[in-house]
Amino acid sequence: MKLIGRVHTWMTTSKTSYPKKPRVASSGDLVLDRRREWAVAATADGFHQAAAEIYEQILERAPFWAIVWFELGEAREKLGDRSGAIAAFESAAARDPDGLLAADLRLAALGAKQTPLAPAAAYVAGLFDQYAAKFDHHLQETLEYRGPALLRAAMERACEKLGRSFHFSRVLDLGCGTGLMGQEIRALCEWIEGVDLSPRMIEEARKTGVYDNLQTGEIVAFLAAQPAAAADLVIAADVFVYLGDLAPVFAASAKAMAAGGFFAFSVQKTEAAEFIVGNDMRYAHAPGYLNALAGAHGFQTISLEDASTRKDRGEPVPGLVVVMRKT
Template sequence: MSSPSTVRSSGDFLADRRYEYARGAFDERDFAAAADLARQVLELAPGFAAAHAMLGRSLAELGERKDAVDALRRALSLEPEDALGVRLDLARLGALTPDEAITDGYVRALFDDYAPKFDRHLTRNLAYRGPALIADALRRAFSRQGRDFRFGLTLDLGCGTGLMAQELAGICTGIEGVDLSPRMLEKAERTKLYDALHEGELVAFLSGRQTGEADLVVAADVFVYMAALDAVFREAHRVLKPAGLFAFTVQAHEGDGYILGEDARYAHGESYLRRLADREGFALAFFERVSTREDRGVPVPGFLVVLQR
């Protein structure tokens, strides 16, 4: 996925039309033309954040870093929630730290835009199988322990359209989901698999839950949009019952800590994940190298993790 494609109008028909020309030039990699057209847009609509972002991105491609950063910062000041994903550009230019690159506003806009084609694109174009891998790992973990494969309350973090709930259908007495995107939640609602759906940020959602109320917390390919995972691990441990499970996938990073990749997703290191698990009091039930999706036909390396409280 790229930056959200939906852009609000500038309020000036001619400016909007020239902005579309600028976007077309950018897509064709004619960055000089895109920058020139973006400047023309801003003469007509100086407060149009998308045009400032277009100018900044075009200048960055042309190697004009200082002017690019100035234009991008102007765009961010006009739309501080950053639905345009400008913080990612600033981070790539070294003007923001990687931790600051992805905001809730960007993720919400990205997935609201993506919702209509989400399931089809993931499964057909990206060969996505994160929820299926998590469900299979949970089955194997239960088989090793000789336990019946059943859960009480399950919390689905970043539930999206409900793909994880479909994999867990019939084995949870109750499942609740949380997501930033209202359009994704609309699609999840149509599955009729959730007892409740919540719009919001996942750490805040977990923080509002009762201690020791859940049997399972799952997060399928959600942490690729989060840098530090300390608060998630802490709150997941708190809301789980004794012997409850926390299962998730991440993109793999071969070093320590986490990095912001060229694909605008965070990747996390094995030692970082193991250290967090140990610090919060989790036991490691499962840790495997997997690929949950493809990028241009190439498997993206990742980790599949199941932790036990």
């Protein structure tokens, strides 16, 4: 199998961080596959020089193998070889026309490319299709994810502040994943629909039985197909980390929402620019950028609070929990 190869195994080099990339089955040559396994094991043990040398040898025989270019880029980055890493990620991108590896995000994180407005849908769907079965356990137990609980609490405080009932009639859960957000707020909603790019995440969400409807699809297209001014809560827990430019989702949410409705979401936080992409291949957004989007799209910011929704390698990831109201 050439190019990316068929994705079927999930091997995390660290169980305490967020998965970044889909994995591949085979180069079509068992000897090369075995060598790559050695390199992956060397990486896991911190032997980045040895790993880089093995990857380079593999690529002499299999220059088409995009993921090995990608992994060589990661190894060179660990070794402090920025230009070598950039060259390897560029080679990966050139051999990955569907963007399944999202090497452009790594190039942006290295400052070698402008920050993409969004990752390729194939990357997000591939990543979460592989992650789906392990998602709840890994995220909640290992990474101590608490986005849904933080969002629920922020919305409850916002309702108290506004003297509004803590109840919603038509709820859209953007990037619903396995349904953790839906489970957290089902009792507050008359009707709740979830959408996600990953069919396997949707399958997991279906098993919870909490959604009135579920769709596999992209958030902005999903919102655009909604009846106008009908939703009174649009919620996105840990989803905008997979979108850079949030203007389209603000615009489409505004159209789908009734006046007085809530738009609630979490993001990773930066102050460096409107949005950036980090080494974790996730986006971070600036508070000023979110407030400016609110102003431009008819939202009032009710609360924008520093809060970490999860840990990475044991450290809280800086984030924001935001509740806006459609004016």
